[in-house]
Amino acid sequence: MFPRWPRYVHSLLLPAALLLVTGLQLGCYFETNDDLAIIQLIRGVTAAGPVGDLHLYLHGLSSLLAFLCQTWPAVPWYGVLLFGLLYGATALAFAIIDRLLRGRVPTWKITLLLVLFYGTLWLEHALWFNYLRVPVLLAGCGLLYAAQRHGQRWAQVVGLGAFVVAWLIRPSAADVALLVALPGVWWLSGRRAMPLAAGALAWALVAGLSVALLRLPTEAAYRRLDVLKSNLNDYQLYQLRPQSAADSLGLELAANWMLADSTLVNEALFTRATKTDVPFFRQHVAPLKLRATILLLIRDYFPALLAMATLLAWVLAHPDLRRRWEFWLALAAWAVLLLGLGVVLKLPPRLALPLLDLVVLSALIFVLRDQIESERRAVRALVLVLGIAALPYAVKTGHRRQMLRAEQHRGLQLLREMRRRTYPAAVVVTDVLELAYKAQSPWRRPRLGSNVLFMSVTGWYTADPSQAQLRKHLTGTTDVVLALQSLARRRAAVKWYLTPTTAYLLNKQLALRTAPAEPQWRLVTRERVGSSYTSVPRLYVMALQTVKYR
Numbered sequence: 001m002f003p004r005w006p007r008y009v010h011s012l013l014l015p016a017a018l019l020l021v022t023g024l025q026l027g028c029y030f031e032t033n034d035d036l037a038i039i040q041l042i043r044g045v046t047a048a049g050p051v052g053d054l055h056l057y058l059h060g061l062s063s064l065l066a067f068l069c070q071t072w073p074a075v076p077w078y079g080v081l082l083f084g085l086l087y088g089a090t091a092l093a094f095a096i097i098d099r100l101l102r103g104r105v106p107t108w109k110i111t112l113l114l115v116l117f118y119g120t121l122w123l124e125h126a127l128w129f130n131y132l133r134v135p136v137l138l139a140g141c142g143l144l145y146a147a148q149r150h151g152q153r154w155a156q157v158v159g160l161g162a163f164v165v166a167w168l169i170r171p172s173a174a175d176v177a178l179l180v181a182l183p184g185v186w187w188l189s190g191r192r193a194m195p196l197a198a199g200a201l202a203w204a205l206v207a208g209l210s211v212a213l214l215r216l217p218t219e220a221a222y223r224r225l226d227v228l229k230s231n232l233n234d235y236q237l238y239q240l241r242p243q244s245a246a247d248s249l250g251l252e253l254a255a256n257w258m259l260a261d262s263t264l265v266n267e268a269l270f271t272r273a274t275k276t277d278v279p280f281f282r283q284h285v286a287p288l289k290l291r292a293t294i295l296l297l298i299r300d301y302f303p304a305l306l307a308m309a310t311l312l313a314w315v316l317a318h319p320d321l322r323r324r325w326e327f328w329l330a331l332a333a334w335a336v337l338l339l340g341l342g343v344v345l346k347l348p349p350r351l352a353l354p355l356l357d358l359v360v361l362s363a364l365i366f367v368l369r370d371q372i373e374s375e376r377r378a379v380r381a382l383v384l385v386l387g388i389a390a391l392p393y394a395v396k397t398g399h400r401r402q403m404l405r406a407e408q409h410r411g412l413q414l415l416r417e418m419r420r421r422t423y424p425a426a427v428v429v430t431d432v433l434e435l436a437y438k439a440q441s442p443w444r445r446p447r448l449g450s451n452v453l454f455m456s457v458t459g460w461y462t463a464d465p466s467q468a469q470l471r472k473h474l475t476g477t478t479d480v481v482l483a484l485q486s487l488a489r490r491r492a493a494v495k496w497y498l499t500p501t502t503a504y505l506l507n508k509q510l511a512l513r514t515a516p517a518e519p520q521w522r523l524v525t526r527e528r529v530g531s532s533y534t535s536v537p538r539l540y541v542m543a544l545q546t547v548k549y550r
Contacts, residue, residue, distance in 0.1 A: 005107060010114060011095035018118045019087055022126040023443075026397070028079075029404040031130040031350050033437035036446070037461055038131070039078045042066045046433070046454045047466040048473035055219045055464070056226060057131070059168045059211065079442030082134050085165065086125060089137035092145045092162065093122075093361060099148055100368045105376045113379055116386040120303035120393050121357055127401065128349065129442055132173055136354035139166035139177035139200075143185050144361060146196050150189040156196060163200045167207060173351075175204055179337065180355055183330035184362030187369055218465050221267070225463050228270040229254055234346050236285050238274035247273040249508055256505060257434070259463035260471075260480040264509070286343050293342025296352060300396075303389040304356040310385045311363045314378055327366055334359050404439045411436035414537065415446050421539050422495035423449065427474060429487060429494065431458040431502040432537050455487075458502060481513045485521050488542035496523065496540040503540055519544050 022028075030036055037046070038058070042065050044050040050070055052063035061081065068077040094114055101110045125133045139162065146159020167174035178200055185193045215223065231237040232254055242248040250264035251273055259265050297305060312331075315321045338355060341347045367378055414436045422428045433456050440446060448454065455470060456462060468478040475486035484506070487494045498506070503523045510521045526539040 007095070007098060007102070010098040010110065011091050014111070014114060015087060015090040015094050015118075018115070018123075019083070019090065019126050022123055026123075026127050026401050027405070028083075028126060028129055028442050029408060029439045030437065030442065031128045031348075033434055034460070035078070035129070035131050035442065036437040036440050037433070037459060038062075039445075040433070040454070041461060041464070041466060042078065043069050043073070045448060046456055046461070046470070048453075048470045051464075051466045055215070055222055057170045059171075061165075061168055076443050076445065082131055082169075083126075083129075083442065085134050085138055085169075086129075088162065089134065089141045090118075090122065090125075092141035092158075093117075093137070093357070096141065096144050096148055096361065097364070100365065101379065105379050109376075109379055109383065113383050113386075116383060116390060120386050120389050121307065121353070121360060123397065124349070124353055127397065128404070130350035132170055132350045133354050135166035135169040135173040136177045136351065137357065138169075139163045139174040140181040140354075140358040141361070142166070143178065143181045143196065143200060144188065144358075144365070147185040147188040147193045148365075150192045150196070159196060160199050160203070164203055164207075167204060171204070171208060171211075176337075176341075176351075176355070177358060178204065180334065180358045181362060183326070183333075184358070184365045186326070187362070187366050218468075222463055222465060224267055225259065225265070226460070228267065229257075229259060229265075229460070229463075232270070232274065233257070235344070236289070237276055237281065237344075238270070239277045239280060240273060241275050242273045246512060249505075249512055253505060253509070256501070257458045257460060257462070258502070258505060259460070260457065260467060261509060263479075263513070265463075289343045290339065293339060293347050296342075296347065296349070297338070297356075300349060301353060301356055303386060303393050304353070304360055306385050306389050307360050307382060308363060310381055311360075311367050314367050314381065321367065324366075327363075330362070330366075407439035408441070411438065411440055412446065415448065418497050418537070419447070419449050422452075422497055425452065425495035426493045427453050427455060427487065427490075427495075428497060429455045429457060429484070430497040431456065431499055432497055434459050435499075435537075457498070457506065481510060484510070484542065488521065488544070491541070496526075496542065497537055498523070498540050499537050503538070 038054065040046045041051040041054065042062060044066075050066040052066040054062045058065070065077050065081065068075070097114060097117065098110060101113070125137065142159040142162025144159075145162075146156050149155035163174060163178070166177065178197075182197065185197060189196075212220075232251075240251055242251055246264060247269060250261075250266075250269045253259070253261065254265050254269075315324075315327060321327070338347065338352070338359075341351070364382075414432055418428070418430065418432050418436075433454060436446070453470070453474070455467075455474070461467065471480060471483040472478050475483040477483055477486065503525075507522045510523075514520055521542055521544055523540040523542050526541050
């Protein structure tokens with residue numbers, strides 16, 4: 001027997017210590033602008049009031065966050081909630097590995113493996129944070145944890161509870177995690193895992209159907225439009241076939257994430273002006289996406305691939321493991337899922353690494369669950385490989401941290417400049433938030449000015465029902481063009497802070513929606529504002545011109 005210390009050291013204290021060290025030494029940065037955009041909606045900074053229903057994600061949790069942000073606005077509740085859940089997923093993963101090895105290998109070697117596992121396969125989740133990472137890790141690790149303790153009722157409650165919370169955050173992420181974790185669940189408890197898997201699947205089906213049926217018509221339209229714009233911008237599934245100038249402008253607006261004008265950007269536009277050309281996609285788009293996916297996995301996640309190669313070599317070296325056909329079936333399914341997501345949809349870092357973590361964890365379960373006499377050699381090999389990968393990965397992480405800090409600094413500079421230039425406006429019409437939000441910290445709220453409403457004209461949330469309510473609140477109309485014209489008449493209270501590209505597209509929008517005989521509204525430059533961004537933000541004013549805009 002090997003000397004051991006209490007289980008909570010590995011499963012509770014070590015995850016907390018590693019996450020804390022990551023935050024203090026490396027910092028935390030948003031991978032995309034999505035998280036801060038959600039925060040500002042929940043806080044009512046870019047909406048008429050705190051938004052308690054985001055319709056697509058954070059089901060129920062957004063209402064809780066909106067209440068907490070109203071009650072105690074100084075606390076970064078979004079970061080507290082999601083980092084708390086990230087800690088929970090980390091603790092579950094560590095508990096799974098600890099239980100696999102406890103009493104079979106020296107305790108110090110388990111600790112070393114956990115530290116290397118975190119440093120090479122997990123650290124990015126805390127450093128380069130995105131809300132999508134949490135539900136994948138939480139759902140997958142929760143199910144594996146419950147399957148490993150199939151005879152303990154409380155563990156089943158924890159596992160299913162983790163899956164439910166993950167599903168509420170992002171349903172599709174929890175569903176994908178369920179698929180990836182199923183082999184590991186089977187290897188841990190076999191047919192005894194059937195109730196656990198059936199419970200998770202039942203929740204996904206019933207909850208998904210309930211959410212779909214309870215959506216209001218405006219919410220359902222928003223959901224459909226969100227899928228269509230993702231097919232265009234994120235997945236490159238469409239070829240463009242505009243039938244008119246309005247179609248061309250609508251597609252241009254959608255490509256630049258300007259989704260508010262429902263007369264131009266709507267479901268009919270995508271039906272009429274886009275086409276899914278399967279032969280073209282297969283011949284021209286899919287090979288490029290496949291190449292990009294493979295390069296991403298090799299360049300950014302070589303520690304995970306090396307860990308899988310080590311475990312695969314271990315399986316090949318042991319005849320009893322090599323003959324287990326279910327491992328090869330699972331390996332093929334994982335490869336098809338990862339590459340299929342990258343080719344057909346998208347496999348960004350915030351999805352790639354969480355899925356790889358679940359794959360490595362499941363493969364580790366397969367190798368170690370029955371090999372009682374050879375755990376030490378298997379762990380020694382895995383520690384050696386991860387230790388070798390740790391050095392180049394540390395260099396890569398250090399470089400990423402430098403890039404993120406620089407991007408964060410540029411974003412804060414841009415927000416400070418906007419605040420200075422637009423003070424003391426009550427309303428700011430802008431597209432700068434999308435530029436500045438990426439790489440900001442979950443723990444520090446950007447200072448945008450008190451008692452100021454920001455009407456963003458770009459971003460995925462411009463199609464959110466809350467934005468129509470904001471326009472109604474400010475101008476009495478939900479129509480985006482009429483709202484902009486109404487805001488233009490309030491010169492003292494409204495400031496415009498836009499990049500030239502967005503101003504150009506808004507002018508095209510205004511020109512198309514105005515009759516030829518009527519005076520034309522257009523945005524004209526008031527002054528240029530210095531910035532390190534390529535598209536230099538400018539202070540604009542909307543003017544009424546009597547000449548026809550061409």
